[in-house]
Amino acid sequence: MDSIKAIIMDMFSAGTDTTSTLLEWTMNELMRNPKTLRKLRDEVRQVTEGKSDVTEDDLEHMPYLAAVIKESLWLHSPVPLLPREAIKDTKVLGYNVAAGTQVFVYTTIWEDPEEFQPERFLDSSVDYKVLHFGLIPFGAGRRGCPGITFAKVVNELALARMLFHFEFSLLNGTKPEDLDVDEALGITVRRKFPLLVVASPRI
Numbered sequence: 001m002d003s004i005k006a007i008i009m010d011m012f013s014a015g016t017d018t019t020s021t022l023l024e025w026t027m028n029e030l031m032r033n034p035k036t037l038r039k040l041r042d043e044v045r046q047v048t049e050g051k052s053d054v055t056e057d058d059l060e061h062m063p064y065l066a067a068v069i070k071e072s073l074w075l076h077s078p079v080p081l082l083p084r085e086a087i088k089d090t091k092v093l094g095y096n097v098a099a100g101t102q103v104f105v106y107t108t109i110w111e112d113p114e115e116f117q118p119e120r121f122l123d124s125s126v127d128y129k130v131l132h133f134g135l136i137p138f139g140a141g142r143r144g145c146p147g148i149t150f151a152k153v154v155n156e157l158a159l160a161r162m163l164f165h166f167e168f169s170l171l172n173g174t175k176p177e178d179l180d181v182d183e184a185l186g187i188t189v190r191r192k193f194p195l196l197v198v199a200s201p202r203i
């Protein structure tokens with residue numbers, strides 16, 4: 001019973017904060033980049049034309065949505081730095097790594113790293129493979145996140161449904177360039193201040 005409780009607790013703590021952190025960063029970037037927001041909203045609404053909601057089977061027809069989530073995970077990885085410790089003296093790519101050394105694995109840098117450009121993941125083979133170092137938000141190596149497949153669907157579906165049902169705008173007087181990307185440190189790296197946007201039901 002203790003093990004079952006620990007596993008359930010692990011799933012909740014690993015799966016909830018990561019997801020809400022990612023979705024808040026994604027909305028932040030979409031509000032800062034109105035063209036991207038429009039392009040994504042158009043994709044979601046074209047694919048679901050005539051339907052009353054987005055369903056899981058619509059997602060495979062939304063490549064731009066997948067690219068937006070990948071870009072967001074790359075630019076604002078919710079869990080960016082996880083330390084590992086060498087348990088014995090070892091050699092990696094010719095470097096000596098002494099037992100007890102803390103090692104951080106970090107992602108490859110892309111061009112224009114500070115720009116939100118989902119297009120870089122369109123028509124690209126880069127995926128959430130834990131050994132593909134261009135995109136490792138779910139960890140690298142053998143001990144990766146076991147929730148990858150579930151997380152991908154939940155993130156895409158949640159974002160698609162928001163854009164299907166609502167129009168989003170900034171508070172009066174706020175311009176896209178006023179939105180900051182300040183980070184607060186914690187287990188996940190969240191926005192320092194909550195994102196404030198107006199969600200109006202789609203007419």
Ligand code: HEM
Nearest residue numbers: 014015018019022079137138139140143144145146147151
């Ligand atoms: C945006 C969503 C998510 C991100 C970015 C994320 C990222 C990560 C990362 C980086 C790790 C550490 C992997 C390592 O040790 O190398 C991890 C572990 C874990 N994740 Fe996720 N995760 C997400 C969603 C989820 C979801 C939805 C679940 C389950 C429902 C989940 C369950 C877990 C569990 C149980 C672990 C611990 C595995 C272990 O102890 O080795 N994650 N996640």
